[in-house]
Amino acid sequence: MKELKFEDLFRSELEDLHDAETQILEALPKMIAASSSEELAAAFEEHLEQTREQVKRLERIFEAAGEEPGGKTCVGMQGLLREGENIISGMEKSPARDIALTAAAQKVEHYEIAGYGTVRTLAEMLGQSETAELLEETLSEEKATDDTLTEIAEAIMTGEQPAEEEIEEDEEEDEEEEEEEEVES
Numbered sequence: 001m002k003e004l005k006f007e008d009l010f011r012s013e014l015e016d017l018h019d020a021e022t023q024i025l026e027a028l029p030k031m032i033a034a035s036s037s038e039e040l041a042a043a044f045e046e047h048l049e050q051t052r053e054q055v056k057r058l059e060r061i062f063e064a065a066g067e068e069p070g071g072k073t074c075v076g077m078q079g080l081l082r083e084g085e086n087i088i089s090g091m092e093k094s095p096a097r098d099i100a101l102t103a104a105a106q107k108v109e110h111y112e113i114a115g116y117g118t119v120r121t122l123a124e125m126l127g128q129s130e131t132a133e134l135l136e137e138t139l140s141e142e143k144a145t146d147d148t149l150t151e152i153a154e155a156i157m158t159g160e161q162p163a164e165e166e167i168e169e170d171e172e173e174d175e176e177e178e179e180e181e182e183v184e185s
């Protein structure tokens, strides 16, 4: 077995995320179609747009290094998305299924939060500050999506109108946090 350098590990983790994002791009349209809540469908729709940008960000990182993402398969994401598919095929369209879909999507977000936290820190440790910033942007988006999904799930459970303002506040808070972090660094 060949000895793995930190740079190799970094690249391998980035490839894993690139494949994970590509899988998510395919899964989200099915999640949108399966949602009975308009708000949930809209949140998935928005995250689909974000995910397209996140893939581009990863590709920019590979390009800058004169590389291309290889053919690595993210087995963890395959498993998480299969759970989502099982919910779609195993339950009737209903608010309860919306909650189950939200839970499945939040597991996906948490996987990504772990993955992007790791590569962001690896980039910092390897002295690649611009790359670290790009990865931090995606990390913030994943965290904001996770918060938004919590708000939507609560609104579905209580039967109240989704707290649009709260969702916007979350996004604003995340932006503020980002700005604070930028000032600190």
Ligand SMILES: [Fe+2]
Residues within 6 Å of the ligand: 021, 024, 051, 054, 112, 142
């Ligand atoms: Fe993502």
